[in-house]
Amino acid sequence: MKTGKDVYEVLWPRGKKTVTETACAPRLKSLEGKTVAELWNWAFRGDEIFPIVEQALVNRYPGIKFVNYKVFGSIHNSRGTEGIAALPELLKKHQCDAVITTSGC
Numbered sequence: 001m002k003t004g005k006d007v008y009e010v011l012w013p014r015g016k017k018t019v020t021e022t023a024c025a026p027r028l029k030s031l032e033g034k035t036v037a038e039l040w041n042w043a044f045r046g047d048e049i050f051p052i053v054e055q056a057l058v059n060r061y062p063g064i065k066f067v068n069y070k071v072f073g074s075i076h077n078s079r080g081t082e083g084i085a086a087l088p089e090l091l092k093k094h095q096c097d098a099v100i101t102t103s104g105c
Contacts, residue, residue, distance in 0.1 A: 032063055034064055035094065037098070040102050046102050067096055
């Protein structure tokens with residue numbers, strides 16, 4: 001909309017931020033002896049990818065353990081945010097130190 005001679009009102013095309021950013025947790029120094037959760041949305045080949053990743057990590061980090069994606073179910077499903085909301089408690093329950101997540105379209 002023109003508001004005066006050669007002056008135009010401009011609107012920012014993106015919406016207002018509604019989420020406050022927080023710092024990430026510090027990185028683990030090693031995965032040796034750690035328990036790693038596997039999260040997947042069941043959309044594309046996670047069942048093929050996770051065994052490959054597991055083997056590579058077992059070869060590199062002695063004592064590493066995995067909590068299979070089947071324990072957590074799909075992280076993108078008809079439960080909506082319910083499944084994601086339950087994750088912190090499930091990760092604690094299974095004593096997970098780290099998470100590997102994959103998703104497909």
